[in-house]
Amino acid sequence: MTERIVVWHRDDLRTADNAALAAASRDGTPCPVFVADPAFYDERGLACDARIEFLFECLADLREQYRDLGSDLAILHGHSVERLRELLTPGARGSATDHTRLYVNRGVPTADGLARDETVLGWRGTEAFGEDGIVREGRSRDGWSDQCEAYFEADRHPTPDSLPTNPIPSDCTLDDLRAEYDIESAKERVPRGGRTPGLRRLDRFVDTIHEYPSAVSRPAKAEQHCSRLSAYLKFGALSIREVYQRVQSEAVDGRGREMFTSRLFWNRHYRQKLADWPEATERSINPVFRSLHRQDHDPDLVAAWREGRTGFPMVDAAMRALVETGFINFRMRSLVATFYSYVLREWWKPGADFLYSHLIDADPGINYEQWQAQAGLVGVHPIRVYNPAKQAREYDAEGEFVRRYVPELAPLPDDHLPRPEKTPLAVQQESGVEIGEDYPYPVVDYERRASEARELMARHHDRAQEALYSDAELLARASLSRRRRREASSDDEQSRSDQTSLGEF
């Protein structure tokens, strides 16, 4: 009998292009497991019910993938380290004495996850696979983009044709977990999780990629015409390499393909940053900004931001869309992050946590590193305080997004949607919208606060640079794994300015 190898799935919820599974089926009998660890479901996980439901759908789909191959996915409940130790300990509860090895794809854990992984990876018999475009060896990141590109271009891992049965039984069902943690998604229009819906979405996107450049920045269009693959990539229902290869080989050559490909590199870039410094979810990258606005907390302003009643329609629409659907596009994420940090003058961390908790695609590397970049906490990015009225005029000129999520403003003429507080009384009466009654006046003076924020950040600039350039490790943490320029499209506004300038204000 061949050796039984536990394959521990985490955020690699697929049988295709899966390094750990491919190796286990080469070396022995793969015994796939997923451990539902309470840390993900309680407050530590910062996961909304809709994201948990998306995960469950991915698990149900993965189970079907295994059943089609003749095996099954065992779902276990409990602390990951304990449950895995039991499986590998002869005679322990639930173990079959002949599980001697464990194969796992490394992923990019947060600091907490890293402690867990270090325990498991330290066991004799654990083998970890890190083939995902993330560089884990050495400290230099020179040539990073070439290594990432080599991963994207390399052959995918083979999917096994068939598998023996899995001797490890599940000890809970997804319904048990729903009941145990009281999971009830309240969000609307959340895409269905799993590889099958992910592949359908990829098929559709490949056919419509020409529409991507005009949709990516427009929040109302992005919901439909961006790829919306982020959550599938986050949970690994699709491998980023298969997405890259499908798009390179099947999508029409042009600006849409170039822009999209850049973003797949950005995905790796931000995950790389977290792999290099897992503390980035907790602390500002540049120590000069560690306490910025920590004492300035105003609970009323934060409540207005969270609930979408700041009096800035584009911010409010974005926050309500986030809470209602678990998705907003890149530009709206940047808008709400810079508004929170620069304009409301709040300490970044609770804001980034709030975004993280509501996003279906919440990825610790991308979310926290992006927030830090947007809020100027790294010390290398230009300061960009997104102007909500300008965003509305340029990216929602007909008010589709604002009217969808802030319906109390719907009757106002388009011209007044960016700054409803300036609507003449006669127009308010005619449209039946009373500002101050039906919709709030702005909670702060944007122009004054934006200009004060720029002054504040300018005052910190020299110290921030000094901190970076006097500490090689810090500089490495803040520096950017740039992609070669030839890849960037000349009119892709985000690629053009490379990663040092993510977004216009």
Ligand SMILES: Cc1cc2nc3c(=O)[nH]c(=O)nc-3n(C[C@H](O)[C@H](O)[C@H](O)COP(=O)(O)OP(=O)(O)OC[C@H]3O[C@@H](n4cnc5c(N)ncnc54)[C@H](O)[C@@H]3O)c2cc1C
């Ligand atoms: C403050 C902030 C927080 C963010 N948090 C997350 C997060 O938790 N998870 C997440 O996946 N993305 C995050 N992003 C990046 C980006 O907004 C989303 O990836 C994108 O909106 C997802 O939609 P899509 O799949 O249709 O993307 P598309 O535009 O179709 O892009 C394709 C893929 O490229 C990657 N990508 C796109 N834009 C970026 C970017 N700016 N940085 C890194 N990767 C990118 C994603 O994997 C995405 O699925 C964040 C951005 C900001 C400013």
